Amino acid sequence: MNRLKASKLDLLIYVGPALLLLLGIVYIPIVQTGYFGLMEWNGIGEKTFVGLENYLALLKDSKFWGSAYHSLILAVASIISLIFYLTISFVLASRIKGANLLRKIYLIPMLLASVAIAQLWMKIYNPSNGMLNIFLMKLGIENPPAWLGDANLALYAIIVPTIWQYAGFYILIYYAALKNVPESLVEAARIDGASPFHIALKIKLPLIMNVVKVTIVLAAVGSLKYFDLIYIMTGGGPSGSSEVMASYMYNTAFNKFDFGYGSAIGFFLLVICLVATFIIQRLSIADKDLY
């Protein structure tokens, strides 16, 4: 290492502004969120200290646990869809012509604003004029469901666009990882008579396992933070059936003006995200020792 000598002033100039923004806009607010959770506060008036009341109420709040459960369903669905993305990546990476173009096309939904994606899929799901129900009625189904208006279906109807939206992202990551697998290993296995399926499962998959683990963290934490599509498409409804932790926090604070309770939810969300990251990373370190 031949690092350049720097004075204190140099460091202040180069590190100071960015660090100040990070502390001021990311780290100090998360501490404040925990602190505001101890208050009763409507966002405008005085804060009243109520101790752990909000946090204790949260533990008994069935709406909160419902939203946590919905977040969990989202996380499980997105982790399961990783298998589907991985399969496509294996096919794409197996010397297929046009693979580059295809993976770029797959990426396009991820570039679109969540507002546009939400509006687009709301139009597709529209009970009377939506493309989906027009299609179902043509197939002879007389009373197709209301999708986003149906408490039993709303959450699952939102999962479909999320799988659609992120497909290109994960395929891109897996594809890049698979392209890094040394050709010599694959060649050697082929000479030994291994089938393509066998090579994929026994040679390539273990070699990209680290990338797979990173994507599992991404999918899980991303799902726990999930907000935009749900807030726009259903607002958490009908009757809380698609409420997730982030939308419950937002609705509580900014629509019901219960900022103290909203802060408690926000703090819980933070803790859950960090714990989930930690657990999944621990699991992957434990796994690594097996090889």
Place this chain on the structure above:
Amino acid sequence: MQRIGKALLYVVLIGIAIIQLFPIYWLTLFSLKNNYEIFNLSPLALPQELRFENYIKVWTEGNIATYFFNSIFYTVSAVILTIVLASMVTFAITRLQWRGHKIVLGLFMLGLMIPIHSTLIPLFNTYTTIGLINHPLSLILSYTAFNMPITIMILLGFYEALSHEIEEAAIIDGASIHHIFFRITLPMTAPVIATASIINMIYNWNEFVFVNTFISSDELKTLTVGIQNFIGQYSTDWGAIGATLMFSIIPILLIFLILSDRIVEGIAAGSVKG
């Protein structure tokens, strides 16, 4: 037999490509139709004539033009600020000698895992107190802070691969650290700056929660939030809604057509932000 297998694979892969593109194709179709065509004819029928009047109508009647220019202003300001600050920190972390560079890097990387929702209430409160609610700075500063970790992550690999020899030669010639950073290192990182800028741009252009929370004045809203409210007024005019959405999509699609390799590279490099 192998041929049939390969043909089948292609059918599946192309099928997925169609599914990925189809909703956008459908949106384009209905942005060019009127309500009669949308509700009475097949959803897949081509428009009877290309009705660009939807586009003209939403551009001139609503605030779409204002939202559009706001989006450009916030996006560009935040991208410039983020790139400059992130480049300086990355330079300090990878090239300067000081204790604590690992801790600072750790702080930025942990920032990747923090949900913005957990900061929303205090930020709203602080911005209200210091008068930044309904102010462009609330967005520009928030975008910069939250995009800093991912930007540093993209820059980091590039900086680490840069040779130290040029810097050492410059030091021998008597150049100051600032001279080295601004005249030598920063220009050398132009390719990765381009990649990081595009990724930042896409995130900022599409951002929803911060605008929805910090901005209430119509004059200051961005396309994403403006569109959302605008659609409320036009909830029955699907052609107008389609045209409005197209305004938010077209810039990104154009950039993707021109710079897709850089975008793919940037997303792969910064794959931690899902």
